[in-house]
Amino acid sequence: xxxxxxxxxxxxxxxxxxxxxxxxxxxxxxxxxxxxxxxxxxxxxxxxxxxxxxxxxxxxxxxxxxxxxxxxxxxxxxxxxxxxxxxxxxxxxxxxxxxxxxxxxxxxxxxxxxx
Amino acid sequence: xxxxxxxxxxxxxxxxxxxxxxxxxxxxxxxxxxxxxxxxxxxxxxxxxxxxxxxxxxxxxxxxxxxxxxxxxxxxxxxxxxxxxxxxxxxxxxxxxxxxxxxxxxxxxxxxxxxxxxxxxxxxxxxxxxxxxxxxxxxxxxxxxxxxxxxxxxxxxxxxxxxxxxxxxxxxxxxxxxxxxxxxxxxxxxxxxxxxxxxxxxxxxxxxxxxxxxxxxxxxxxxxxxxxxxxxxxxxxxxxxxxxxxxxxxxxxxxxxxxxxxxxxxxxxxxxxxxxxxxxxxxxxxxxxxxxxxxxxxxxxxxxxxxxxxxxxxxxxxxxxxxxxxxxxxxxxxxxxxxxxxxxxxxxxxxxxxxxxxxxxxxxxxxxxxxxxxxxxxxxxxxxxxxxxxxxxxxxxxxxxxxxxxxxxxxxxxxxxxxxxxxxxxxxxxxxxxxxxxxxxxxxxxxxxxxxxxxxxxxxxxxxxxxxxxxxxxxxxxxxxxxxxxxxxxxxxxxxxxxxxxxxxxxxxxxxxxxxxxxxxxxxxxxxxxxxxxxxxxxxxxxxxxxx
Numbered sequence: 001x002x003x004x005x006x007x008x009x010x011x012x013x014x015x016x017x018x019x020x021x022x023x024x025x026x027x028x029x030x031x032x033x034x035x036x037x038x039x040x041x042x043x044x045x046x047x048x049x050x051x052x053x054x055x056x057x058x059x060x061x062x063x064x065x066x067x068x069x070x071x072x073x074x075x076x077x078x079x080x081x082x083x084x085x086x087x088x089x090x091x092x093x094x095x096x097x098x099x100x101x102x103x104x105x106x107x108x109x110x111x112x113x114x115x
Numbered sequence: 116x117x118x119x120x121x122x123x124x125x126x127x128x129x130x131x132x133x134x135x136x137x138x139x140x141x142x143x144x145x146x147x148x149x150x151x152x153x154x155x156x157x158x159x160x161x162x163x164x165x166x167x168x169x170x171x172x173x174x175x176x177x178x179x180x181x182x183x184x185x186x187x188x189x190x191x192x193x194x195x196x197x198x199x200x201x202x203x204x205x206x207x208x209x210x211x212x213x214x215x216x217x218x219x220x221x222x223x224x225x226x227x228x229x230x231x232x233x234x235x236x237x238x239x240x241x242x243x244x245x246x247x248x249x250x251x252x253x254x255x256x257x258x259x260x261x262x263x264x265x266x267x268x269x270x271x272x273x274x275x276x277x278x279x280x281x282x283x284x285x286x287x288x289x290x291x292x293x294x295x296x297x298x299x300x301x302x303x304x305x306x307x308x309x310x311x312x313x314x315x316x317x318x319x320x321x322x323x324x325x326x327x328x329x330x331x332x333x334x335x336x337x338x339x340x341x342x343x344x345x346x347x348x349x350x351x352x353x354x355x356x357x358x359x360x361x362x363x364x365x366x367x368x369x370x371x372x373x374x375x376x377x378x379x380x381x382x383x384x385x386x387x388x389x390x391x392x393x394x395x396x397x398x399x400x401x402x403x404x405x406x407x408x409x410x411x412x413x414x415x416x417x418x419x420x421x422x423x424x425x426x427x428x429x430x431x432x433x434x435x436x437x438x439x440x441x442x443x444x445x446x447x448x449x450x451x452x453x454x455x456x457x458x459x460x461x462x463x464x465x466x467x468x469x470x471x472x473x474x475x476x477x478x479x480x481x482x483x484x485x486x487x488x489x490x491x492x493x494x495x496x497x498x499x500x501x502x503x504x505x506x507x508x509x510x511x512x513x514x515x516x517x518x519x520x521x522x523x524x525x526x527x528x529x530x531x532x533x534x535x536x537x538x539x540x541x542x543x544x545x546x547x548x549x550x551x552x553x554x555x556x557x558x559x560x561x562x563x564x565x566x567x568x569x570x571x572x573x574x575x576x577x578x579x580x581x582x583x584x585x586x587x588x589x590x591x592x593x594x595x596x597x598x599x600x601x602x603x604x605x606x607x608x609x610x611x612x613x614x615x616x617x618x619x620x621x622x623x624x625x626x627x628x629x630x631x632x633x634x635x636x637x638x639x640x641x642x643x644x645x646x647x648x649x650x651x652x653x654x655x656x657x658x659x660x661x662x663x
Contacts, residue, residue, distance in 0.1 A: 048197075049378070053374065066336055
């Protein structure tokens, strides 16, 4: 491998990486998944911490034999289902078309030997 | 009891026959390395979602969680929640990127822009370690389960076997079957076994849940009340704290450790899933990243529904069987679900015969559960040995596809044989923690390496090996010096005391350490990240350009 000046030796991947379309795709993706990860992690951490340290609160009876701990646990299920659904909807609408366009472009360049 | 045994054995034989037919059929369609490792990438998102469920919902989930809920009430639910929420890590941060960037194993992504040999060696070590821990736990579980389900009590014999011989025979049988599934059927055979298992398990769980709820006129609150009353612990049975994070009166230090242990378990559960090699390789069995996303959605659907059902099963067992009868059968509570099946069968399906019939059905479901999981684990570890260690470390990428598959088949055989031997020796030990340890190792070693590889440009070879060996090493060492191994009556060495680490689960220390070692190794190494390869990884993982 010889070291050529960067602009002459750029691969289709590097050119794609530097394109505004890819920058936009990466930004859109990260703006969704990173905050969402932080959100569900904190929400889960809150649940575990309350289970460890706020037993009286968790044991509060809401109705019949159903207490806060049970409802909180079921809400973790609900939030997991909802976040998964939101992400799928987001990815279908905001990511897939752009990703596909960049993919087609990069693969065409590789195919055409445009190195 | 004789009738129950006959029926159980008939169902077991039918199950084994069906899975073997599937395996042989799958073997005829397995020609290339992609067929063997990734099922030809030909599965649909729905099929793969069900297979993920079949791979993930282990005997620890079905029998273990139902048992913990039956004996300790609410605390078993903590497991279900951690196991489920963990899927969001896989969905948002791992599944699609891994599918796009990798080919057959976890190491394909880790080594993408690093020096191949050190990173692939580390990944193979960690894959085999995690999978073998998990395997032993499943196989030992299978041994005691089958002995119990066939009702072989100490002193009795069955087909000329005592209870201990029957346990060893079961371990041998499970081991032989998992080797056959993987060696003959590869990923295709394994996947279909997992799909069949997922449907059987859901069917069994749904049937039992409906019967439990019917016993309480579909009033959940009444079921909870009956469970709490029969447990003898009252309202505390429905609250966290009977098993984990126990408050020890007059001993604030132990109370603190117990709470830390609960947090540690919670962390390992939620971060472990996305680092389990046998789960990660399932994403390669679908054609595109979008299909990988859809399969995780299906998986979240089926796994979430299943864990909701275990709540009814656990509390149902507490209310209808009762902890006294459960503990009399198995101190760990692992037979709570089958015992519940027997009680429900008696009540709804016509006396003792009905009880025996439903017990036999649920026993067969539990057996299918174990078979599907051990097959997935054997496949993951043999794939890593063949593709990472043999093809890329030993042969430096010069091995032919045929040679690689032959090595994969041979390693499935060897790993299977080693696991059988270890499981036979581990029979008398408390192995429940091995699954938690596998999760801790996956979260401490594999997850940091995967996330840094994908999202941190500067990350390099030394960083990757430091994260894996550092995370793996600290998790294993901390457990070696924990009360699991010495100092308590339930430890492996109850009479020795070298347990200077007070927690049962190492996650809360070893997971941050894994990330720290990954960072430290990267910063201490003079190796520069390869910009060109990072560009390729980033574009490929996000768009699928050039993906296999």
